[in-house]
Amino acid sequence: MDYINTNFVFLRDLEEIDAHINALSEQKLNITKAIKAKTNARNLNGPDAAQCEALVHAVQDLSGSESIEAVDQLVKNFGDVKILREIRRALQKKLELERENAVLIRAADIESRLNQLSESSPVEEFNAASTAISDIHDESLEKSLRSQLKLVSEPRKAVLQDELTKALEKVKWLAPHEKVTIPAADFKLISSKFTELVDLEALNSIPEYPESWFALQVLLHPFILRFNYHFNQNTETNKISRPEWALNYVETFFSDNHAVLELAIGDAFSKHNRIGIFEVLTALLIPLRDKLTQMLSIINTNIEKSSSEGDTAALDRDGRLLSHLIFETASFDQRLRKNYKYNPFIEVSLAAPPHKWAGLTGDILATDGSESSAVNNWLNLEFRLAKSRFETDIVGASNAFEIDYEFNASSDNPSDVLKPSYSAFALVKLFDNLTTHFKSLSIVKYQLKYVSKIQLVLLDDYYNALEKEFRQFNESLSSKLISNFLSGTIKPDSNNAAQTIATNGLKGLEILTGLYCSIKFVIESMEDWSTELVYIQLWNMFCSLSDTKDRDNSIFGATIVQYHGLLDKVIEKYTDFFRREIRGTLKEYVNSCSWIIDNDMKKNNQPSTQLSNFILILPSYMSFLKRSLPELDYFLVSSKVCDSYARVLQEYVISNNQFNKNGLSQLKVDLECLSSYMADYLLMSTNYKYSNIENRNYKRLIQSVKMMEHFDATTAKLLKRNPDSNNDIRAEFTDGLDCLSDNDLRDLLFRIV
Secondary structure (H helix, E strand, O other), rough: OHHHHHHHOOHHHHHHHHHHHHHHHHHHHHHHHHHHHHHHOOOOOOOOOOHHHHHHHHHHOOOOOOHHHHHHHHHHHOOOOOOHHHHHHHHHHHHHHHHHHHHHHHHHHHHHHHOOOOOOOOOOHHHHHHHHHHHOOOHHHHHHHHHHHHHHHHHHHHHHHHHHHHHHHHOOOOOOOOOOOHHHHHHHHHHHHHHHHHHHHHOOHHHHHOOOOHHHHHHHHHHHHHHHHHHOOOHHHOOOOOHHHHHHHHHHHHHHHHHHHHHHHHOHHHHHHOOOOHHHHHHHHHHEEEEEEEEHHHHHHHHHHHHHHHOOHHHHHHHHHHHHHHHHHHHHHHHHHHOOOOOOOOOOOOOOOOOOOOOOHHHHHHHHHHHHHHHHHHHHHHHHHHHHHHHHHHHOOOOOOOEEOOOOOOOHHHHHHHHHEEHHHHHHHHHHHHHHHHHHHOOOHHHHHHHHHHHHHHHHHHHHHHHHHHHHHHHHHHHHHHHHHHHHHHHOOOOOHHHHHHHHHHHHHHHHHHHHHHHHHHHHHHHHHHHHHHHHHHHHHHHHHOOOOOOOOOOOOOOOOOHHHHHHHHHHHHHHHHHHHHHOHHHHHHHHHHOOOOHOOOOOOOOOHHHHHHEEEHHHHHHHHHHHHHHHHHHHHHHHHHHHHHHHHHHHHHHHEEEOHHHHHHHHHHHHHHHHHHHHOOOOOOOOOOOOOOOOHHHHHHHHHHHHHHHHHHHHHHHOOOOOOHHHHHHOOOOOOOOOOOOHHHHHHHEEO
16 A cells, blocks of 8 residues: 555546556566576576476466465465565555556546536436445545535535425415415425435435434424524513523424424435434424523523622522523423424434433533533522522421321321421422422433432431431430429429429420421331432432442432431430330329338228329320321330330339238239220220230239239248249249249249238
8 A cells, every 4th residue: 555655646646557557567577587597697407496497487477366375375385585575565566556546447437427417417416426435445535525525516405405495485385374285296396305405415414413404494494584583583572581482482383383394304314214303303403402502691691790799689580590491491301202202313223322312401501511500500599499498498487396287187097197297298398399390301410410419418408407406305305394394393282283294294295206207207208209210210320320339229328327317316215205204203103102001001992192193194195196196106106105114113113112912902903093094095905906915014014013912921931042933933824924034033022021
């Protein structure tokens, strides 16, 4: 090729091709003579004489295209002789020159054909020339000939444009508010000229989205003129606050005219592997895209100005315009996808499209590399508006963490429904509303930005608000609030003591339960969101872009874990709360009751009067919980209450006292009294869907009383002396006292007097 590139620069150099070939032939002849001369100079009577003579004759016989292979065979026969290498190089030059000569001759022929094309030549002749150019298989020549083809096709393109335009004008093509019947002959002419124009354009290049065909610009020219009049002139329809007018104008036009447009374009695009109606839409989007880009640029400029000047009112106004523009454009994109299955990257062939259409929204947000400015302005506004609502209407509301008892009141099973706090419900509504703002975008990178910079931030902010409220509750529980309802601060003769305790205790319980319902409602909502397609897709995309190994999680996974941690703390706080409350309401009972009772002091099966505070206060707490929590949640909390109730009595009554028979009888009466009041609240029956009847702490309390009742003081003394008597004790009971440890048994023996 170096020889060819050096000696053949222009097509006119082909005139000297024969001279170059003759020169190479002469070079071959000279090489042969040189071989002879060297051979004659040697002693031809030597042993190599015959071999040299054979080599000379073999070289003289070389000819034709098989010469290269013949030289290779001579190398095998006579060795790698220098003269054979020179012959091989000369033959290679000759063959390359002959091949290039053939290519140049074809190129010269095509160039001649191109020069003969004119504005009246049939498109088929242009197409034939294009096919011939493709067969050249020489990048440089093909590029040069393509450029020449484009140049010579321009006059024909202008003629076809003029013919198509006149044919369209004749039938009042796409005239508004007119129903024109187009004669078949005219319609056929329009379709024919349009197809020729498409074919002519396709010879040079096929436009790629967002560009469109010149033929379609001609076909849609009447509409483009009207669009520019309405939306690029000083008219009532040209308003920056109304992008939907331009969007609807294009959509309505296409809806009204796509049938006639399909007839006009026929199968003009299918031969070029394109879907005709999609190509029409792509052409219609060009003026619309330009208009929206112009609007976006103006809004962004105004936002930057308002931001630099600190004009909050103008910033909010322009921000709302930007948000409205993006929302309307994204909705338009969705309608095109849904109604027309539009994707400009889909081709007639069955191959999957190489790209997903980002929509006009993606086009205008990425214009001139200004994506960060437009997107950030939009995200900042969305966050500012959401944050304002969050602070004023959600966590800033006076009843933020109060339970909304009207939530799903009409449900078939209201007892199974978790009632949220007002703030939790408002947060979920805000979150769902924000989802609609980005969901229609269908651009994953913008959706991810929206979720991470707005929605997840709001969830974190709400968590912080919950944590702050929980912290304040803890402080109140240990100081001010608890001091109001702990029984030690109430004098026994206070008439309103129990009512005061109940009122203040309920206040604390309402705060704690409001937190519980808030946290759990948001957790359940996040778990529901995690199953929605849009968030599954976002999580999969995030995983594909990062090195995360927890692919089975969700985009809300870390936040859910965080909320669960706080929920566990709240649940545990129920234990602290009820332990304090039960201990407080039973304080007088614990301190004043004696369990070694002689016959004169027997109360004739009447419960102790010191239980009145407990009987008044605890049921009111449990009634509140029953009203506020679903069945399962109520059961979980009631089990905590049952634990606290049983442990306090076990620790402060049984483990701190000794009992005679009368004392045990009185304790049994008191426990039966408490059970009668608390059985329903503590779910102490197998009739309930969820029951605490098998609560081990409660069973431990009952078994303790049962064991002490079973043995008299004398027997207890004997059993105490025998450290191995535990099995004998258990054998006396059908349940084997399974909730009492061996240490419990030994301790209880010392309680019996």
